[in-house]
Amino acid sequence: MRRISGILAGTAVALVLSLAVVTGATAADPLMINGAGATFPYPLYSKWFYEYSNANPGVRFNYQSIGSGGGIKQITAGTVNFGATDAPMTEEGMKKLPGAILHIPTALGAVVPVYNLDEVPAGLKLTSDLLAGIYLGKITRWNDPKIAELNKTVTLPNADIVVAHRSDGSGTTDIFTNYLTTVNAEWRAKVGRGPSVNWPVGIGGKGNEGVAGVVKQTPGAIGYVELAYAKQNKMKVASLRNKEGNFVSPTLEATSAAAAGMAKSMPDDFRVSLVDAPGKESWPISGLTWILVYRDQTDEARGKAIVQFLKWAIRDGQKMEAALDYAPLPKAVVEKVDLALKQISFKGKSLY
Amino acid sequence: MARKTGGNIKDLLFERTTGAFAFLVLFLAVLLFAVLLRESLPALRKFGASFFVTGTWDPVLETFGALPFIYGTVVSSFLAILIAVPLSVGAAIFINEFAPPWMKTPVSFLAELLAAIPSVIYGLWGIFVLVPVLRDVFMKPVTKYLGWVPLFKGPVYGPSMLAAGVLLSIMIVPFILSVSREVLATVPQLQKEAVLSLGGTRWEMIRIVIGQHCLPGIFGATILGLGRALGETMAVTMVIGNRPEALLSLFQPGYSMAAVIANEFTEAVGDVYLSSLVLIGLILFAMTFAVNLAAKWILSRMVARASRGI
Numbered sequence: 248m249r250r251i252s253g254i255l256a257g258t259a260v261a262l263v264l265s266l267a268v269v270t271g272a273t274a275a276d277p278l279m280i281n282g283a284g285a286t287f288p289y290p291l292y293s294k295w296f297y298e299y300s301n302a303n304p305g306v307r308f309n310y311q312s313i314g315s316g317g318g319i320k321q322i323t324a325g326t327v328n329f330g331a332t333d334a335p336m337t338e339e340g341m342k343k344l345p346g347a348i349l350h351i352p353t354a355l356g357a358v359v360p361v362y363n364l365d366e367v368p369a370g371l372k373l374t375s376d377l378l379a380g381i382y383l384g385k386i387t388r389w390n391d392p393k394i395a396e397l398n399k400t401v402t403l404p405n406a407d408i409v410v411a412h413r414s415d416g417s418g419t420t421d422i423f424t425n426y427l428t429t430v431n432a433e434w435r436a437k438v439g440r441g442p443s444v445n446w447p448v449g450i451g452g453k454g455n456e457g458v459a460g461v462v463k464q465t466p467g468a469i470g471y472v473e474l475a476y477a478k479q480n481k482m483k484v485a486s487l488r489n490k491e492g493n494f495v496s497p498t499l500e501a502t503s504a505a506a507a508g509m510a511k512s513m514p515d516d517f518r519v520s521l522v523d524a525p526g527k528e529s530w531p532i533s534g535l536t537w538i539l540v541y542r543d544q545t546d547e548a549r550g551k552a553i554v555q556f557l558k559w560a561i562r563d564g565q566k567m568e569a570a571l572d573y574a575p576l577p578k579a580v581v582e583k584v585d586l587a588l589k590q591i592s593f594k595g596k597s598l599y
Numbered sequence: 600m601a602r603k604t605g606g607n608i609k610d611l612l613f614e615r616t617t618g619a620f621a622f623l624v625l626f627l628a629v630l631l632f633a634v635l636l637r638e639s640l641p642a643l644r645k646f647g648a649s650f651f652v653t654g655t656w657d658p659v660l661e662t663f664g665a666l667p668f669i670y671g672t673v674v675s676s677f678l679a680i681l682i683a684v685p686l687s688v689g690a691a692i693f694i695n696e697f698a699p700p701w702m703k704t705p706v707s708f709l710a711e712l713l714a715a716i717p718s719v720i721y722g723l724w725g726i727f728v729l730v731p732v733l734r735d736v737f738m739k740p741v742t743k744y745l746g747w748v749p750l751f752k753g754p755v756y757g758p759s760m761l762a763a764g765v766l767l768s769i770m771i772v773p774f775i776l777s778v779s780r781e782v783l784a785t786v787p788q789l790q791k792e793a794v795l796s797l798g799g800t801r802w803e804m805i806r807i808v809i810g811q812h813c814l815p816g817i818f819g820a821t822i823l824g825l826g827r828a829l830g831e832t833m834a835v836t837m838v839i840g841n842r843p844e845a846l847l848s849l850f851q852p853g854y855s856m857a858a859v860i861a862n863e864f865t866e867a868v869g870d871v872y873l874s875s876l877v878l879i880g881l882i883l884f885a886m887t888f889a890v891n892l893a894a895k896w897i898l899s900r901m902v903a904r905a906s907r908g909i
Contacts, residue, residue: 316866340868407754414841414858416658416866438659442866445657450758450852451841453862460726460837465757 277304278552283311284318284331287418287473288354288536291573292331295564299556306552315418316442322348322539328549330539333418334442335518349587350517350537351557353564355506355574357474358423358532359497360485363462364389366404371485372397372494375523375531378487379431381408381469383438384448389467404467411461411470414451416442422534423471426522430531471532474502475572489531490523501530502574510579517587533574540591547593554591554598561585632884639878641871650878656843658863663875665882670845671760671853672883675835676828678764678849679771684821686768687775692805695783707780714773722837725766730757730838733765738850752848758840761849766838767831771824778823782816783809815901822894829887832857856883 277300282292289312296308313321315332322330323343335350360378362371377393380386386393390403413420424440438444452458455476462470462482469485474497477484486494495501508526513519521533538557544550561584565575576584589599642650646663653664694707734757742753786808794804809817832855840852841862856879867873 314865316868319868409756414836415862441659442868443658443863445655445659446842449842450756451854451862452758453836453841457726457837461758464726464731 277307278548279307279309280329280549280552280556281309281327282318282329282331282538283313283321283327284539285315285333285418285536286312287333287356288331288573291354291568291571294567294571295556295560298567299559299564303555306556308556314416315421316416318539322541328540329553331537332539333534333536334421335520335537336539345541347542349540349542349590351540351561351587352517352535352576352580352584353538353557353560354536354568355502355521355576356418356422356534356536357497357499357502357505357530357574358419358426358471358534359474359477360469360471360487361459361462361477361482362469362485363466363483364404365466367398367401367483369483370496371401371483372488373485374488375426375430379427379434382410382412382427382447382449383433384410406467409461409465409468410446410449411452411458411465411468412446412449413454413458413471415453415457417454418442418534418536419455419471419473420444422520422522422532425520425534426532429520429523474499474574478572487531489527489529490525491527491529493527495528495530497530497532499569499572499574501528502533503577505529505531505533506535506574506580507577510577510583513580513583515583515587517584542590542592544591544593544598547598550591550593551598554588557588558585558599561588632881635877635881635884639874639881642874642878645871646875650875651882654843654845656859658867658869658872661869661871663871665856665875665879667843667845668854668856668859668879669882669886671763671839671855672829672857672886674760674849674853675763675767675839675855676825678760679767679828680821680825682765682768683771683775683824684817687772687820687824688779688817690772691776691779691783692809695780696801696805707777710776711773713769714777718770718831718834719837721766721770721834725762725834725838726758729766730762733757733759733762742850749847750849753850755850756840756852758838758852759850760839760846760853763835763839763853763855764849766834767828770831770834771827774827775817775820775824778820779813779817782813782820785816786812815898818901819894819898822890822898825890826887829890830857830883832861836861856880 289310292310296310300307315334318330318332319336319340321327323340325345333356336348341348360373364371374397377386387408388405389408390405395403421440421442424438424444427434427438428440438447450461452461452470455472458470458472459476459480459482462468472482477497484497486496488494504526505521505524508524508529509519509521517535517537519535521535523531524533540553561576561581565581568575589597591598642663650663650665651669652666654666655662655664656667657663690710694703698706734755738755738761741751742755745751746753790812791804791808794807799807835855836858839855839858841854841858842852843854843859846853860876860880864876867876
């Protein structure tokens, strides 16, 4: 009997102790912020989360890169604290939301045409009409007089143009088709824009690596990939004639220039496309990527943590972009984003 | 006496538990079907039967038809079977009947090892090795001389229905091979010796033995391979070219049902769009179900006939 009560007492003490440990642990547990969405900014966000959590041990992030569409679905359903997308939400999509949402731009991306021609080392010159013509299947040979006229210094081969595009739904395709829709009336009428479209011609590759695979393996191929992917894999990129009539090569600077060109006309909700942006140096197929947060937060601590993180991201975070091949937001845009962050509130009180 | 009752209760418990497990499997299959059906209703309502016979796939205008995907899945799988069955059955006969003992184990081990390779690895190998080789060594010369045959019409890109079929055939060889070997091994030694003792050659022995005894088993192995080919996703999407068009030429790009679901599901935002993808899933589900059902029926008839023959 005494032994039994001894065991009972011991168990009770152990229980109390373990309870104490558990509650202690909860108090010191970092705040977990959940997010989901676009794959394009994932490497950048991972770096940000890592650096930010190192500096602020109280906050941790869990980000699932499930695609922009998935990110919008999750934030609409309220299963995550923030979403991320490469394509702004539609009016129709925003109507389904339980509250007002803010699009916070975090970085800039560019989509670049890549090609495989032994005869043309790099910097094949193209215009919006040529690119649309190729993707519409109207220009089918590399030695087409319209292409040759722009590229007099090289001899273009008498070969078929093999068109490659993304087969999976993606923000990259959305930016690319948005560009073609903006600059070419026939494309707008026949195909339109979206993460997946009904391509008039071409072979579909899954992911940037799939398109790059087709282009690299097929002489005479042309495709489009993210700028970072083209740079890291040393692919041959084409120059494009921009809105001001200059031929520009795709670089981080040219991408940032596109955002700077749009800064003046940037709407307050940042739901803007940067394709065919004004500015002498602007790369015409550029786009923003956004983090989606509700304006009225339901959890003060979480809301505060998200706002503080975003404040950091548009300042210190921007310095990490170039190393990862993302173009940083221009100053004018950062100032505007700062104003938007001040709107995020909990029960009417700004969390800035 | 008490012990016996206890035993009965345990037996009963065991029976009920395992019964519940079995029921669960059935329940899951039914549930799967029900959910697929429910989610595909919007697309079924909007497009009706035209979904199965039209070929437009336009996510922007939300007009969808599944014909190119159904066609692609059927043709690529059929092509795979066409290549893989003779290859596997031939290899199985060689390993079982002719190969010297030191060769049997390594060859069959390596062949079966093929089954353990993840399909994404097959896909990568397909992009970087198979497609360029097929294009330069086979497709280009064939179009040059036989381009007038509708099946071999150019232009040649590389990623194509043919590439998908060949890659799939390599992937299903290990399945058909190992089952065929098992089937061949079940032939009683006495029967084989009987044929030989009557003056039959080895070829006659194999022909008679396979004709009489092994056909149902090899058919079963083929269906196993077909099931795998119909559902294969990753490797196919990497080499088929992902073009939603039903073209006769094997050298042209195509698309498959599993591939389009994997490619577009994550970014499909519209209700009709999502529903159309689910409907393709339902078709695939129904198709594999029908194939297996038909196979069971044919198999039972074949077995009956084979046993009558002996």
